[in-house]
Amino acid sequence: MAVRLVRCPYCGKRFDVSGVPSGTRLRCASCTAILAVPREVRPAAAARPGQLRRAGMQVGAALVVSAALASGLYFLLRSGSRSEPGPIAALPPAQPKPESKKNAPANHPVFIDWNDRLTQSKLRLREEFGFDRIRFKDDGRPFLVAVERGERYSADVVIKEYASRLTELHDFFRREFASAVELPEIDEVLAVVVLSSRESYDAYTRRVNDGEEHSPQIRGVYEFTRGRIVTYHDPMAPFEVILHEGVHQLVHCYTKRLGREGSASTTQWFQEGLGTYFEGFRRTGDGQIFLDPEVNRLRLPAVKQAILDQKRTFTPLAVLTGMTIDGFWSWYREQRRADDLMATRLAQVFYAESWALVYFLRARGGNYRRAFDEYFRLELEGRGGKEGFERAIRTHLGKDLQELEKEFVDYIQQLE
Incomplete structure (x- = not known):
């Protein structure tokens, strides 16, 4: 049997799908993207130039984009909890998707799965900041925390700290207001990008602001047009900015959900x-940190x-x-x-x-x-x-x- 090798366009991991029936849905063991084997796939060794680029990548239920693949696969990108690399496994047949935007009646909400949103967000961030530069943590819904790898800290340690503070903020925010203000659960992915240094942050602001940097007093921003926070890791004051801008992000998310079209x-x-x-926030004797919106002595x-x-x-x-x-x-x-x-x-x-x-x-x-x-x-x-x-x-x-x-x-x- 000829060997059939495929490459996941999301993470680059290669797999042997020899003997796998067409239409079988597979999960990438590296990035957890879900993919489906098409009806006809030529063995990788026998493929001619040009034949290996006929695939499309389908993100969510409506967005179709072209992708250069190592085999003829259609990929439905979704993301779950990240697992250690291992053999790919067949998944149960896909359940029917809700109707697409194209066929949805006016003002009818179109369902997009949380994992689809998460995968789309990761893909956009990796394309913008570099596939090898960003470390993700996505188990603190609704936040997706993306930390730029740096030489002065462990990305794994730093990302857990930021994710913990954001989860605390979200939970406290909902305890304060969800019942009284009738706030629904958030179904959006709220991206938070933590760059490695002030230099990296300045380079980013120059790129998105026509060459202009933010003043030194500005250590992070919530970008209303992109719906995300961008800041940098400052060991001397790591959490004030993320908590402050996180509130702007939550309020804007609810405004888009509850407000009239175009309102803010x-x-x-x-x-x-x-x-x-x-x-x-306050730090206990054993080093734990808790949100504490008492008198702001600053x-x-x-x-x-x-x-x-x-x-x-x-x-x-x-x-x-x-x-x-x-x-x-x-x-x-x-x-x-x-x-x-x-x-x-x-x-x-x-x-x-x-x-x-x-x-x-x-x-x-x-x-x-x-x-x-x-x-x-x-x-x-x-x-x-x-x-x-x-x-x-x-x-x-x-x-x-x-x-x-x-x-x-x-x-x-x-x-x-």
């Missing part, structure tokens, strides 16, 4: 207030000083709650042109005050939490803003913004 969470205080609310001094400074740098709630994300950055750029140092200080106070308002409403509990939860839902539906916030406060607390601000200032001043 738009107010700066809500986005950054939540981000800074989840920045805190943010508290700035807002307390702003209050004491005759409110010269304090932003009134009537302004804070109406500031959109675009409006904030337009204001910040304008301030920088006048006084760069003062602009930075004002921005720091804005972030600190945003944290303080979220903390105040959460910590007071009762109707204060209910007011925040109602407004949270408005943000996810793309209907956030000053009017919506005022309405939630009036409904649950019977106060206007001026009355709430006085109570808010008094509360923050007594925090230690």
Whole structure:
């Protein structure tokens, strides 16, 4: 019997499928991709040039792309838990797939399997960053953590730490809000890319920002257009950025799911207030780390000083709650042109005050939490803003913004 060798286009692993009946579905033992043997496959030794490139790669249920294969196979890429390399095994026949996008009626949700999404995400990241540079951890749904291999650390150790923090964030986020705000389970893959160094991060930002680097103060970003976090491993402060940006990622994911088409969470205080609310963590005596959104002692001094400074740098709630994300950055750029140092200080106070308002409403509990939860839902539906916030406060607390601000200032001043 002639030997038939095939190569998985996803990981490059080669296998002998001699004697395997056509149509049999096989799992790659290296990357767990699922593949199907076509009806006619010429032995690799007898194949003529050009015949080995007739395959297509089908990702999910609808996307078909061409691929140069080592044999004539159609590959249906899916991914499960990663296992050690070993012999490939036949799988049960495929179950019928739900209807494709092409035949789906208008507004009918099209099901895409989680493993299909996961495999697509891995493939895109490997194509972008290099097949040999990225180490994945995908067992902390909904997050896919991708760590760039580096000489200064063990990728296996680092990736477990980041994945653990993100899982903790997701679980805590849902405990805080899932029931009150009626948040469904996340069915998207949330990619988090951790590059090996600041130099690698700067090279990335130059590549995607037309040659421009981020300022040194920016150590990571959530890319709204790509739906992913990109940061770098900093042993001195490894988790603050990932926790902060992870909240932006979760909020954006829910906004896309619950909001009207084209809507987005738009107010700066809500986005950054939540981000800074989840920045805190504590380390126990035995080295374990736990998310701990108590008083953010990195943010508290700035807002307390702003209050004491005759409110010269304090932003009134009537302004804070109406500031959109675009409006904030337009204001910040304008301030920088006048006084760069003062602009930075004002921005720091804005972030600190945003944290303080979220903390105040959460910590007071009762109707204060209910007011925040109602407004949270408005943000996810793309209907956030000053009017919506005022309405939630009036409904649950019977106060206007001026009355709430006085109570808010008094509360923050007594925090230690």
